[in-house]
Amino acid sequence: LKETSASPPPLLFLLSPHPPELCFSAAMPQTQSSTAASGGGGRLRDAFGGVLCAFTLLLIGLLAFSIRLFSVIKYESVIHEFDPYFNYRVTQFLSKNGVYEFWNWFDDRTWYPLGRVIGGTVYPGLTLTAGTIWWLLNSLNIPLSVETVCVFTAPIFSANASWATYLLTKEARGPGAGLMAAAILAMVPSYISRSVAGSYDNEAVAIFALIFTFYLYVKTLNTGSLFYAALNSLSYFYMVCSWGGYTFIINLIPMHVLLCIVTGRYSSRLYIAYAPLIVLGTLLAALVPVVGFNAVMTSEHFASFLVFIILHVVAMVYYIKGLLTPRLFKVAMTFVITVGLAVCFAVAAVLIALVASSPTKGWSGRSLSLLDPTYASKYIPIIASVSEHQPPTWPSYFMDINVLAFLSCFLPLSDASSFLVLYLVTSVYFSGVMVRLMLVLAPAACILSGIALSGAFSVLTRSMKFQRQTSENAGDGSSNALANSETASKEKPSKKNRKRDKDSEGSSPADHMTEEKLLVLPCGPAAVGIMLLIILSGFYVIHCVWAAAEAYSAPSIVLTSRSHDGLHVFDDFREAYGWMRHNTDVDDKVASWWDYGYQTTAMANRTVLVDNNTWNNTHIATVGTAMASPEKEAWEIFSSLDVKYVLVVFGGLIGYPSDDINKFLWMVRIGGGVFPHIKEADYLRDGNYCVDAHGTPTMLNSLMYKLCYYRFVETDGKGFDRVRRYEIGKKHFKLTHFEEVFTTHHWMVRVYKLKPQKNRVRGKLKLKPAGRSSSKANSMRKIGGKKNPWQ
């Protein structure tokens, strides 16, 4: 293989329960194409290596695709979870009506009565991608349904992503490390969790776009080619189309550029890699309707413009330095610095004034909560309530990236590798804030551990190979290795760039000779090391396959549980949505907590008040308030919004923990954030939301409690809630303003209908005490002496 002769990367295994830590080693010579062995046999070996590499990549792609099919095999070919249903619905619309209709689609079935301009509020990348695939297949007379295409979009794109990983790692390190990283990424659990077949979400294509953009950036950085720079902005455009996470790119790349400038590594390649990306990329990003002027207006993008200015200043300084003599340059320098500082201050003052005038300082809530992890929980419960916005726990690191969390490596500090290191550091931070961003961390961890593993393998295998060769020559290599590496490390850094340019054309035979002598371990430890690495990789593979098969393949609309008497399937969601589709009027409005909005519109085809696109806090708060209010108030709120049906998800009978009672605290918090008469303290007993006998009256009278537990006591006679593990507080009650119309087989989804207003108003004799006093006279008057209940 090619990498056997690649330079040995000094590496480090961090066997600590911490996320990857990074150490910068002394720079080592980097040789990418040093495999070009001199001699005639070398070319054949190269060709063979190329074929083998391509074949391996194909297999990696297959692996990435097939490991994600567990969900289809174990369950069925369905769209998963919540957001994918919306994307699926949009794709259906796109395939039926075309791009322009999609762009101008005003959807009147969501966010009733506000409606939603889908074309202007959705990242169209995923939809357009799947729509294009569907259109292509259909024009090739392969009649696949839109749903099938949607289900398999994510696995296809994870194959693409692993190939992009190969390219990126190869660019930074070499093809061997690239293959290793690609293989690791193909089955990293974190990525699988978001891209199993059926998980038709933005992240499915966005991770590919992210890695590919980084690849093109590094490629441009290495080659200084405008062609790649232009491609890079196109790839960035695709990323902007696909996912809101593009802001990560537009902040990470400027950070890296700044790092390069600060460390004195400015070059024309850096300029070519950055300037076109910002100009073209920003123009292109502004074309995406959902981004629009945000591309130049919001604080998320300011860093890139600032760095753009700095880069030009630095470029000018370098240019002037080349023109002037050192003395003149000094004079000019002071002049420029004074003027430049003045201008900078002026611009900064204007910017600060602009930014300070906006209440959120120009940042969107989500970005702010990334910078200040406590921000959301303090001010925006709606963001804090989303489960994927919660900070992850330590086990989830182990679960999602497994051994990669402990694997990292030293790298020779080149532009490309410093970029990767920066990528890792920032993504580790962000993943620590939001569990969803673990997904961004995964490629970084894969690439770096791929490099580490391939480096380790190459060192160990080579030392075994050399051991055999040098054992006859009284093995002097190992003793020289350390000394050699030290001298190498001392002489390299300053000449780094020139050196790299030369390397890319082909390493000199002399270099080749020195490298071969580097770091050769004794045969025994090398063999043990290889064994250990293989075992480690084996564990990783086993874990990944287990995660793909067991943990992440459940579609969440169909649940299964295994007990001693076999497999139980809970298909209640589809049962309920199917019922609504067939038994309610087309224009009926269904109220539920926002989690089920997308599914209701996609599967039941009914209008909903709120859905998973949480853009209008007030509207969600209205629904939350209704759920937290007593029956009558809730009825008034709902009927003012023309609601016909109310849907609640209840897990108390079968022990399904993510039901509405467990989500109830967010309804109270979000509702109370807008409507202050909802006070969280009224629902709390000893700091807990409890629905047992100690529950507060407000809690036990809330609509959510009543709708969940109505007739619940009839199931077992005690009203034992299997999620909360106690008996409920109020067991026997009647509903006055709502009537139960449908409850699914396992009681997971319960649908209620709002009763119409009473046809008649019953008369009440208000003067009851006075009436009673005269009742004696009245009853005496009566012939039959009948008791009169109204007097």
Next chain:
Amino acid sequence: MAAPRHHLLLLLFLAAALALAAAEGAAAEEGPRGRRLLVLLDDLAVRSSHSAFFGSLQARGFDLDFRLADDPKLSLHRYGQYLYDGLVLFAPSTPRFGGSVDQSAVLEFIDAGHDMILAADSSASDLIRGIATECGDPEAMVVDHINYAVTDVDGDHTLIAGDDLIQSDVILGSKKIEAPVLFRGIGHAVNPSNSLVLKVLSASPSAYSANPKTKLSSPPSLTGSAISLVSVMQARNNARVLVSGSLDLFSNRFLKSGVQKAGSKTRYERAGNEQFVTETSKWVFHERGHLKAVNVKHHKVGETNEPGMYRINDDLEYSVEIYEWSGTSWKPYVADDVQLQFFMMSPYVLKTLSNDNKGLYSTSFKVPDVYGVFQFKVEYQRLGYTGLSFTKQIPVRPYRHNEYERFITSAYPYYTASFSTMGAFFIFSFVYLYHK
């Protein structure tokens, strides 16, 4: 086995014949209500003692079915279909109905959109009181020592000459009832917060509610004009119910007798009862005051087809035809207070509809600059009339991407700037690259 089937067939045949007869009986236009009334009596003597009232109903085309209240074959519906369109409940003292009818059956009958006249008297049973209460009026006996009618028997002031009538042409007809209305029976209280119930005939301020045969030991619970003698209820589904505290009010004796109010010099040859019962029964059985709205249309100005969706700032026209049932035909309803709301959580546009005196109400307006799912909403509730409440949902979308202005005049400097920069850059590059 055979006998019941035979009966059944016979009944079916009868029902079919009845339906046919009804269809023939109905003229060219179909009224809002059918004409089959069930009259429930305590005693068949009432049939003759109240024959004038029944006669006036029959004269107006109603098909009366007299039954004893405890008739064991009594039934309001058969095979899911109601057999009657209205109910006259002149059985104040019946403790329970016969057959399958009970209090809840009567209430369901009303909730299904049928009408009822209920008369009670001092012997009203719990059942009758129960029904009245469910319709909104609990009851008690009324005595009035001042506004009593002058009669032969002195000292009995329970015969009241009431003239405190509701001011509504719709309920009482356009001709004013001059003579006082004779009333003897129990009064009832109406909850002022109950918007569905109206007092048609109220007691005078000097009336009170008590048992005249006994001595009052404590102040009466119901006094003055709070007492309602006759009240009507129009349910939310427009079913109408008249509750009278007096069965005698409808009797031939009261209809035919003259009246002189105590303390008043004028003596009327005929009491107001006949006019009162005729007009109110017309109202109750939807011969008057029933509105219908048809042909709700809306379209863009200059077009005729109804679009599925409007765009913001579109100009649109809305029209609806409203008719009133006159007892024989649908006549155009003329009013200047019908309002249309263009509604999304709150009314964005509120316009009074103009009419052409032929029943066509129309208006035109500009769609507000807000997108969302709107409703054309007409809520028309007027005293005595059936409520009109109809909505039509219509989404309003924002501009399409190509509906904005292409070139904005005020932006010409920017266009110039960008194109001149591009040109300058091209020239600069050309000069820089090829000029040495």
